[in-house]
């Protein structure tokens with residue numbers, strides 16, 4: 552019977568159909584999904600901090616309204632993703648506990664500081680741009696609830712990317728000082744944005760199995776290449792350069808060649824040694840502790856309501 556279940560699972564996956572919460576699935580498939588979806592959810596929640604840093608200092612009412620909406624969307628994305636993870640039998644409380652205790656990861660990119668308002672634009676353009684590149688294929692992931700969550704997330708990320716690019720375009724048509732701020736910001740974020748796609752394929756322990764299971768649809772290097780190819784013309788249009796002397800069009804390959812990201816830096820950030828790791832987790836822990844009374848009150852209210860329904 553176990554073999555029948557496995558055969559059915561393999562057949563569904565190979566037809567590119569979906570596995571749903573009540574379907575049988577291998578335990579390692581479940582564990583891999585929990586890991587990836589939880590890390591993704593945590594990234595959205597921790598990812599609110601770098602931009603949240605600028606909400607009170609936005610240069611105009613319009614910029615403030617846009618930024619507030621974007622950061623709220625990120626909270627929403629975290630919630631869709633925690634809900635998708637819950638369909639696999641883990642609670643949001645458990646996952647949050649693993650985040651604040653440092654047992655689960657979140658994206659390396661959010662351990663870098665936001666030093667100027669241009670960073671809000673650069674994060675929208677490059678960080679949301681990289682996120683879209685990675686997440687559009689995830690709309691076709693083999694696990695139903697994850698794929699469906701990605702559809703809405705991607706629509707919202709497209710708006711985020713546009714607002715970032717528009718912000719940078721505005722600054723680029725301003726003063727020399729503003730143009731220099733944009734270039735300086737792009738210089739800081741380019742390499743960390745390339746690291747968002749994960750380690751190179753031959754150093755990525757999970758890619759082969761995740762591709763076989765249809766959890767991932769493209770490898771880390773394939774998506775990184777796609778992102779570089781997509782970003783170069785956008786940078787030209789904007790009037791900025793990327794800090795990579797090896798970046799050039801390769802007509803033979805039909806792609807841009809580019810330099811090697813600093814994988815030692817990436818490993819250090821994953822070990823918790825990035826410029827803002829401690830600050831991000833500390834902030835998240837504090838917010839979680841400060842919210843304890845809200846969770847207690849909501850639970851007490853829910854209990855009272857359900858008691859009232861008892862005959």
Ligand code: FAQ
Pocket residue numbers: 586587590591592594595598599625656657658659660674678679682685746747748749750754755756757758761767771821
């Ligand atoms: N940072 O074997 P692989 C956003 C870990 S977008 C930290 O290649 P995998 C939107 C990896 O988890 C950002 N850790 O792993 C936003 C694994 O960990 P393990 C979030 C990383 O899973 C924008 C180990 O290294 N997006 O938040 C990173 O097959 C603006 C070995 O790596 C997603 O999470 C990294 N960059 O491929 C919000 C997308 N890369 O096993 C606010 C969904 C790798 O040691 C503002 N996730 N690791 O626990 C994925 O597509 C995949 O999980 C990858 C990694 C591609 C990230």
